[in-house]
Amino acid sequence: MSLSPFTQNVIKIIKNIPAGKVLTYGIIAIIAGNPRGARQVSWVLNSLSSKHQLPWHRVINSKGKISLGDFTGYTEQKELLEQEGILFGLQDKIDLNKFLWQIKSIDEI
DNA sequence: CACATGACGAGGG
DNA sequence: ACCCTCGCCATGT
Numbered sequence: 001m002s003l004s005p006f007t008q009n010v011i012k013i014i015k016n017i018p019a020g021k022v023l024t025y026g027i028i029a030i031i032a033g034n035p036r037g038a039r040q041v042s043w044v045l046n047s048l049s050s051k052h053q054l055p056w057h058r059v060i061n062s063k064g065k066i067s068l069g070d071f072t073g074y075t076e077q078k079e080l081l082e083q084e085g086i087l088f089g090l091q092d093k094i095d096l097n098k099f100l101w102q103i104k105s106i107d108e109i
Numbered sequence: 110c111a112c113a114t115g116a117c118g119a120g121g122g
Numbered sequence: 123a124c125c126c127t128c129g130c131c132a133t134g135t
Contacts, residue, residue: 001133001134003132003133004131004132004133006131006132007132007133029131034130034131034132036129036130036131037130037131037132038130038131039130039131039132040130040131040132040133043131043132043133044132047133047134091123
């Protein structure tokens with residue numbers, strides 16, 4: 001199995017998100033080279049996070065919320081993020097203006 | 110080649 | 123703010 005360059009970039013980006021910061025599926029897709037590849041990002045997390053030791057919990061959706069369901073890891077992800085100092089506001093929403101990792105290009109990695 | 114999958118996102122009601 | 127629809131994409135079967 002070989003992964004597309006885009007998917008490889010996604011892995012590289014996620015692996016470099018610093019503790020205490022988060023990134024959204026959409027932004028990762030953009031930085032990785034495909035503005036419309038957000039769904040592929042979720043696929044990577046779901047199937048390759050353990051194999052590549054990815055900090056999967058640092059990826060949330062564009063609304064600043066956790067995308068996992070109550071029975072698929074929601075609580076675990078929230079705890080991991082809180083342990084890194086990330087705060088949850090009303091509606092369990094994270095303030096992106098404060099916790100979003102400011103990266104503009106994959107070259108910064 | 111056809112069809113299903115997955116932790117998405119923008120838009121509208 | 124919530125819910126649904128629709129478009130999108132790399133993979134897997």
